Amino acid sequence: MTEQPMVRFDNVSKRYGALTVLNGLNLEIARGEKVSVIGPSGSGKTTVLRMLMTLETINDGVIWVEGEPLTHMQQGGTLVPANLAHIRRIRAKIGMVFQSFNLFPHMTAMANCIEAPITVLGMKRADAEARAAELLDMVGLSQKKDHYPSQLSGGQQQRVAIARALAMRPKIMLFDEVTSALDPELVGEVLQVIRQIGREHDLTMLMVTHQMGFAKEFSDRVCFFYQGKICEQGPPGELFGAPKNERTRQFLHAVLEAG
């Protein structure tokens, strides 16, 4: 028996009115796999992550997580749209880090990291704090745990956001251009943390990125999106080294031009 994929997009479409953003997307991600998503602006990369995080509804198809439907539930042998309880049960396996951090500004770094473990998982405060302290230490911010987001640099805020997401013990982590809002000199510290959690945690990772160097070095597979479809995908060596598709070549060329 082959292992269930961790995530499976099964013929998923997303439309905003007349605009079709994703058109019959099929994508499987294996347990522990690190997948990078690249592509031009507006090609639907963010939308893929947002649908998986249930921040967007889908118009067609089914998204599966560990063999269970996320967007739907089984009822009498057929799939019906999922209710909130079902969505929350499956969604518990997924965490997301945003381009704009989205930390809770009225809470310290520590409070950001223990909020959901306490309110959602029902953890004891002491346990949640111990776990959060470990994670903040891992992202190099044990000194800053009592700081509010407004007292932290962008890179520090993003590292808190990563710790906050990990505190919920997700199996799947989504990263949407998590370094795009950062000053260039802060990009490295965040990528370093992502590298580390990729090594130390048994996580399946799906990340949208414009850091081609990082995608090349870090991911097992790179997907090139173009106009709401996966135009080409493969191991980074192949996709960056010898792209087969003309669009991919043009895109990579343009990105390299820009530096």
Added chain:
Amino acid sequence: MGIRTLVAMLFVSLAVIAVLATQATYRLFLPGLLQGAVLTMEIAILGSLLAVIMGVLAALARMYGPAPLRWLATVYVEIFRGTSALVQLFWLFFVLPQFGVTLDAFLVAVLALGLNVGAYGSECVRGAIQSVARGQWEAGTALNMSRAQMLRRIILPQAFIAMIPPWGNLFIELLKSTALVSLITLSDLAFKAQQMNQNTFKTIPIFTLVLLMYLAMSLTVSIGMRLLEKRASLGLARGKAA
């Protein structure tokens, strides 16, 4: 206006009252007016409390409630915003008894003013909730929080700060509209003033004192709201201080 200016103004208005009270023509009216001022404050405080409760409930019901609650809240807001506080006072005090429901004048005053201002307040609660960045809801969703948990722990604490200045305005509006309750037999500050004026024709001392007393009360509200705002935004503003 800075909080220091407000405190200075409050101090000056109280000092002027104290100085004027050294003169017999003014001192004469002080006890009666103070009595009225106490009633005014009682109505204003209880009315404000009711307004906050109604404002928050109506806003939450309209934004997140099931259809019947949403409908009920909309009807409440439109009725109490769309008719004047005076008409509401009269209706509760003079019309309701015709249907066999007689309420105490004080209760009517608190109800009418609280419900009236609460209807406006619900709009400012709604605005404040909507002013919280969408990314905050999304972060909550990504942490698998329920909508109620997000509201309680993330959205409302942030909206609270945005609500303070508009609520300050509403409290002052409410304070001023307490003058209407003299029309339903209550001896508030405005009523006492009119009564004394009719009996003595000492218009200048009476209405000078009344003016200063209302001013002192509304300045107190303004100062209180500023302090609250400062306190509530402590965490958010800290970055600058550190």
